[in-house]
Amino acid sequence: MPYEHRIVEPKWQARWRASRLHRTTFDAKRPKYYALDMFPYPSGSGLHVGHCEGYTATDIITRWKRMQGFNVLHPMGWDAFGLPAENYAIRTGIHPRITTEKAIANFRRQIDSVGFAYDWEREVNTTDPAYVKWTQWIFLQLWKQGLAYEGTVPINWCPSCKTGLANEEVSQGKCERCGAAVERKDMRQWLLRITRYAERLLEDLALVDWPESTLAMQRNWIGRSEGAEAVFRLVDREGWPGTEEIKAFTTRPDTLYGATYMVLSPEHPLVERITTPEQREVVRAYQAAARNKSDLERTDLAKEKTGAFTGAYAQNPVNGEKTPVWIADYVLATYGTGAIMAVPAHDQRDYEFATKFGLPIKEVVRPADGRPPEPGKAFCDDGVNVNSGVIDGLPTPEAKKKICAFLESKNLGRATVSYRLRDWVFSRQRYWGEPIPIVHCRNCGAVPVPEAELPVRLPEVERYEPTGTGESPLAGIAAWVETRCPTCGGPGRRETNTMPQWAGSCWYYLRYLDAKNDRAAWSPEVEKQWQPVDLYVGGAEHAVLHLLYARFWHKVLFDLGHVSTPEPFKKLRHQGTVLAFSYQDGMGRYHEPGEVELRGDDAFLKATGEKLKVSVEKMAKSMLNGINPDDVVAQYGADVLRLYEMFMGEFELPKPWDPRAIEGCARFLKRVWRLVEEFDAAKAPAEDPHLRLRHKTIKKVTGDLDRMAFNTAIAAMMEYVNELVGKGATREDLLTLVKLVGPFAPHLGDEAWEKLGEKGFLLQADWPTFDAALTVDAVVRLAIQVDGKVRGSVKVARDASEDEVRKQALAVPNVAKHIEGKTVRKVIVVPGRIVNIVVG
RNA sequence: GCCGGAGUGGCGGAAUGGCAAACGCAGCGGAUUCAAAAUCCGCCGUCCUUACAGACUUGAGGGUUCGAGUCCCUCCUCCGGUACCA
Numbered sequence: 011m012p013y014e015h016r017i018v019e020p021k022w023q024a025r026w027r028a029s030r031l032h033r034t035t036f037d038a039k040r041p042k043y044y045a046l047d048m049f050p051y052p053s054g055s056g057l058h059v060g061h062c063e064g065y066t067a068t069d070i071i072t073r074w075k076r077m078q079g080f081n082v083l084h085p086m087g088w089d090a091f092g093l094p095a096e097n098y099a100i101r102t103g104i105h106p107r108i109t110t111e112k113a114i115a116n117f118r119r120q121i122d123s124v125g126f127a128y129d130w131e132r133e134v135n136t137t138d139p140a141y142v143k144w145t146q147w148i149f150l151q152l153w154k155q156g157l158a159y160e161g162t163v164p165i166n167w168c169p170s171c172k173t174g175l176a177n178e179e180v181s182q183g184k185c186e187r188c189g190a191a192v193e194r195k196d197m198r199q200w201l202l203r204i205t206r207y208a209e210r211l212l213e214d215l216a217l218v219d220w221p222e223s224t225l226a227m228q229r230n231w232i233g234r235s236e237g238a239e240a241v242f243r244l245v246d247r248e249g250w251p252g253t254e255e256i257k258a259f260t261t262r263p264d265t266l267y268g269a270t271y272m273v274l275s276p277e278h279p280l281v282e283r284i285t286t287p288e289q290r291e292v293v294r295a296y297q298a299a300a301r302n303k304s305d306l307e308r309t310d311l312a313k314e315k316t317g318a319f320t321g322a323y324a325q326n327p328v329n330g331e332k333t334p335v336w337i338a339d340y341v342l343a344t345y346g347t348g349a350i351m352a353v354p355a356h357d358q359r360d361y362e363f364a365t366k367f368g369l370p371i372k373e374v375v376r377p378a379d380g381r382p383p384e385p386g387k388a389f390c391d392d393g394v395n396v397n398s399g400v401i402d403g404l405p406t407p408e409a410k411k412k413i414c415a416f417l418e419s420k421n422l423g424r425a426t427v428s429y430r431l432r433d434w435v436f437s438r439q440r441y442w443g444e445p446i447p448i449v450h451c452r453n454c455g456a457v458p459v460p461e462a463e464l465p466v467r468l469p470e471v472e473r474y475e476p477t478g479t480g481e482s483p484l485a486g487i488a489a490w491v492e493t494r495c496p497t498c499g500g501p502g503r504r505e506t507n508t509m510p511q512w513a514g515s516c517w518y519y520l521r522y523l524d525a526k527n528d529r530a531a532w533s534p535e536v537e538k539q540w541q542p543v544d545l546y547v548g549g550a551e552h553a554v555l556h557l558l559y560a561r562f563w564h565k566v567l568f569d570l571g572h573v574s575t576p577e578p579f580k581k582l583r584h585q586g587t588v589l590a591f592s593y594q595d596g597m598g599r600y601h602e603p604g605e606v607e608l609r610g611d612d613a614f615l616k617a618t619g620e621k622l623k624v625s626v627e628k629m630a631k632s633m634l635n636g637i638n639p640d641d642v643v644a645q646y647g648a649d650v651l652r653l654y655e656m657f658m659g660e661f662e663l664p665k666p667w668d669p670r671a672i673e674g675c676a677r678f679l680k681r682v683w684r685l686v687e688e689f690d691a692a693k694a695p696a697e698d699p700h701l702r703l704r705h706k707t708i709k710k711v712t713g714d715l716d717r718m719a720f721n722t723a724i725a726a727m728m729e730y731v732n733e734l735v736g737k738g739a740t741r742e743d744l745l746t747l748v749k750l751v752g753p754f755a756p757h758l759g760d761e762a763w764e765k766l767g768e769k770g771f772l773l774q775a776d777w778p779t780f781d782a783a784l785t786v787d788a789v790v791r792l793a794i795q796v797d798g799k800v801r802g803s804v805k806v807a808r809d810a811s812e813d814e815v816r817k818q819a820l821a822v823p824n825v826a827k828h829i830e831g832k833t834v835r836k837v838i839v840v841p842g843r844i845v846n847i848v849v850g
Numbered sequence: 851g852c853c854g855g856a857g858u859g860g861c862g863g864a865a866u867g868g869c870a871a872a873c874g875c876a877g878c879g880g881a882u883u884c885a886a887a888a889u890c891c892g893c894c895g896u897c898c899u900u901a902c903a904g905a906c907u908u909g910a911g912g913g914u915u916c917g918a919g920u921c922c923c924u925c926c927u928c929c930g931g932u933a934c935c936a
Binding site for chain 1: 863869873875903933
């Protein structure tokens with residue numbers, strides 16, 4: 011009987027559900043394994059094959075771990091706040107909750123149809139009031155620590171999404187979500203003091219097993235740089251000291267003697283006070299111009315330096331020289347102290363500025379090897395100091411140390427560390443998010459909503475439209491906004507900003523541990539049982555956003571004693587993007603695969619026969635190259651989908667979906683099924699012809715699963731099956747094969763298990779073990795090289811002596827031919843591998 | 851510019867410093883079939899050759915080594931991140 015995936019797959023899915031097979035259990039005598047997928051935003055377009063790739067990987071790993079006797083936790087949930095549902099509500103008036111619920115139902119149906127072994131009894135939904143309650147509770151813990159604060163700061167405002175964004179949500183001056191150019195806007199905001207954790211967020215990256223690229227991105231984002239703060243006192247025109255001082259941050263304190271002017275950012279608070287009356291007008295005009303530039307313009311027009319002189323002078327702390335103070339937008343208000351000492355001889359930006367405005371350039375560092383510095387450019391490398399008073403003649407690293415000590419002794423500065431990381435702008439002026447649980451009271455200020463009154467629920471609104479003036483739609487609901495102050499009982503107003511979508515995902519991995527607990531976010535006992543996450547799988551696009559925010563919250567919770575590990579995610583892997591072929595005609599129009607006929611590597615339009623341009627690109631609606639998992643499941647079945655997802659290539663690399671190559675996986679599973687179905691104990695080989703191959707295959711698959719090398723594990727199973735098809739399988743071969751295949755193709759696994767007369771589910775069987783002695787051959791074929799070129803081979807016993815191997819190797823006719831007339835200088839025997847004969 | 855990753859047959863891709871191209875796709879030949887599909891068997895990097903034998907080949911160029919796709923140096927191309935961060 012042919013294998014009918016349309017019947018078999020739903021049958022086993024129903025049986026798994028009925029027996030609650032995927033429910034999490036915990037037995038203290040066994041090791042635990044927590045495998046986590048980044049939970050999806052339940053979008054209207056449903057699951058795509060990219061989701062399936064990551065989910066399949068964790069599913070295979072957890073099934074394998076479970077067969078190895080681990081306690082396994084493998085949950086799933088929904089990151090369900092977010093703009094798409096809200097924007098849809100604006101257009102249609104349909105409540106985001108309704109849209110979201112529908113999308114979730116569809117996602118669940120799709121996930122179940124692929125046979126993923128999630129424990130749905132722990133499902134979480136970030137928009138569920140029972141979940142929001144604890145998100146708000148964590149916010150209040152942050153608030154109590156002084157880690158959440160209000161401030162009026164210039165923020166990134168997306169005019170299209172009509173909300174403020176965090177620095178992390180802006181990419182190249184554009185809104186990461188919609189691509190609109192962001193504007194700077196001064197607004198009252200809630201911020202989280204993530205900068206207080208900068209050092210630990212950086213240091214503790216040493217504790218995790220994450221992809222190098224992601225670690226690098228986090229390090230870059232945190233942007234630690236060591237340097238010094240130097241204090242420049244303001245002086246009047248005659249050089250008499252004034253009362254104000256400017257702190258400048260520099261990573262090159264060794265160039266302090268070369269500082270010939272100073273630059274403040276246009277927003278620097280001191281500008282107002284130090285600008286002389288004559289310069290006031292120019293300075294104000296420049297400030298206004300800088301303010302009106304978008305971030306994009308400010309960086310785009312970077313080639314040409316601009317600035318204005320304030321009329322003020324400051325005194326260089328080491329040589330007392332009088333340096334003019336300028337403002338320029340190449341100095342950022344948000345980095346370091348917002349002020350720099352300019353050393354045009356040794357900083358390219360300062361050099362350009364000095365050249366443009368005719369400011370002096372003074373050389374204080376020379377290349378150590380004595381070569382002349384390149385003309386027309388600043389010399390920015392390390393070297394040896396000249397014209398530098400107390401650090402004259404010192405190489406750069408020592409000069410840095412000595413000048414810092416000098417500054418410190420004079421109380422004019424000190425060694426310090428600066429970070430690029432900024433505090434996290436945490437409020438959004440939108441409806442569909444967690445309300446920030448704060449009440450504003452005229453007498454008591456910002457007052458937290460008492461924990462017993464959480465959650466603060468979202469009110470029903472008529473219109474979802476953001477006001478665009480910096481207030482959320484909530485601000486218009488007087489009945490909701492107006493409340494009592496929890497402290498004094500007087501009139502109070504609720505905070506109308508909501509939290510960003512990242513809030514819910516900052517701690518969902520903890521809620522899974524104790525998803526139904528209504529007295530606490532989670533209990534300490536289960537936290538200790540399951541934390542940390544052993545394997546976290548998701549897209550690389552969250553390398554800085556979600557992964558940095560979640561680590562931050564986790565560390566705060568760690569400091570408060572709510573979690574027991576310093577890091578939440580021990581091992582992290584990103585699935586590679588699944589690409590797809592797209593087909594374009596001569597007019598540049600895209601055609602979907604159904605309209606295309608493939609012949610070899612070429613593609614033709616069925617209707618006209620026109621040859622089409624084939625390219626490999628990201629899946630996108632506009633290119634009509636999306637692959638819908640529903641279609642794949644319908645045509646080939648979930649097992650084939652899962653197997654192909656893993657067989658395409660290395661898990662972490664991008665790889666193209668080839669609609670033809672999936673056939674190979676379908677064929678493989680058919681062969682497995684036929685072996686099982688046609689098995690006849692009476693006709694099976696009497697001896698055990700595949701003993702060694704079987705043990706080798708177990709070893710290979712087990713080792714590959716450990717490295718998440720799914721593609722080579724599948725290749726090893728294919729080799730095994732090819733052998734079994736050719737030479738006949740024993741019952742032992744089939745039991746082993748089915749166990750190995752099971753995690754990859756669980757429906758076929760259970761069907762075959764049952765067909766072989768075994769009881770229970772495959773998931774309850776033991777993972778096969780191997781005997782190391784049986785994974786090597788007794789007789790091996792060694793290649794013989796002469797001067798590194800293969801000239802023949804010999805078959806010898808694995809443990810043959812070196813002398814024996816050498817004797818046989820030299821006797822091989824073709825080898826002898828190549829040695830003839832030459833002296834054998836050396837014979838290298840690598841046991842079990844190769845023989846190399848070096849001749850002269 | 852800086853940081854990270856990757857360049858291997860027609861294609862997707864394998865290779866603890868030890869026989870490059872496992873496994874799969876496509877292609878070619880054969881068996882089965884009235885025929886086709888499905889299935890099974892075989893071939894399949896390039897050049898030379900009837901064959902044996904050989905030469906060449908992992909983005910380019912150097913180096914280390916008995917031996918390099920793998921290690922080191924220089925460079926090129928593609929992808930991702932980031933960018934006036936002092």
